[in-house]
Amino acid sequence: MPKAPDPLTHIKAALSRDSAASSDFDLNPDVVLPKGRKLRPAGVLVPIEIKQSIPHVILTKRASHLKHHPGQISFPGGKQDDDDADVIAAALREAREEIGLPSDNVDVLGTLPTHETVTSFLVTPVLGHIRDVFDVIPEPGEVEEVFSVPLSHVTDPAFFSIQSRRWQGQRRHYFTVPFGPYYIWGATARILRGLAERVSGS
Template sequence: MPDPLASLRAALSAESAASSDFDLNPDVVLPQGRKLRPAGVLVPIEIRDGVPHVILTKRASHLKHHPGQIAFPGGKQDEADADVIAAALREAREEIGLPPEIVDVIGTLPTHETVTSFRVTPVLGQVNDVFDIVPEPGEVEEVFRVPLAHVTDTARFSVQSRRWQGQRRHYFTVPFGPYYIWGATARILRGLAERMDQV
């Protein structure tokens, strides 16, 4: 059987730089010596009927940061976490009930700096078994799947903008049905899409 993730695995060896929420906003001047907190997000990939899908969450609307936004499961690295990979796997268990023992870590993408001062490492992992999705009600409003091919097709991305803290901010979007995928999640996926264009 051909590996449905062969192109994804090959893409991990492609060259690409770190990204940030400010990539499309060159006028933003970031302070020197700023301290970024390490965080990890899991990009969980599930093979359904031979087709790779990415599992995404819709954040709860009452959260202080990024309410209602589409996100990967993940969060800041705690002292008890061995590294950002461990943090991503722990958060995925907490947020959507994904057991870490059924996740095969494929690799990581370059870090992404967020407006909330995190240095996020995206961790790609293949989900190798079925599991019961259990959204954490305090953080996750909904869990859904999107075909990997949809969010790694550069033609499906567009740049949009809105005013934020008195300035116009530009960002990538890659909508899927009723889900408006934008911001850091879309930027990380755009980086992956660019890598896959190279293989």
């Protein structure tokens, strides 16, 4: 019996391509970032699950009462703690805490270039394949909802747009990749845009 094709072949190929680091300021060339600024290392997991042979990426909606990024769509992740071996370990730990994903249920496929955020984090996106179905357990008080989006939607540049709003007295432009009722924007959309560029070869 022939072996079924690997639904993640294009993602693995994309990870082998080169691309530059990104930041929340990519679409705002007038912003001058101070030299010597201190950035805190962080890791986010881009968790990929296969549903009926179709890859999906799991995302979270942050609780609306949080001080930072309330109600925004994000990957599971956060800053690297002293006890974390590296940013990959931080991403896996945060996914375990935020959505109940066991770390030993994740095959790490690789990492994308770092992304600098407006909150002074240097984020490393970690792509991971979830091998088996798991019980999603949103972290009380921090995660309002856990949902998934077809990977094909967030890796197609055609679904992205550039929008803007005023932030700290200036007009700030950013990528968006909406899906149904979910408004995916900011750092999450920029990281996905970078992955989309790799997948499309652009």
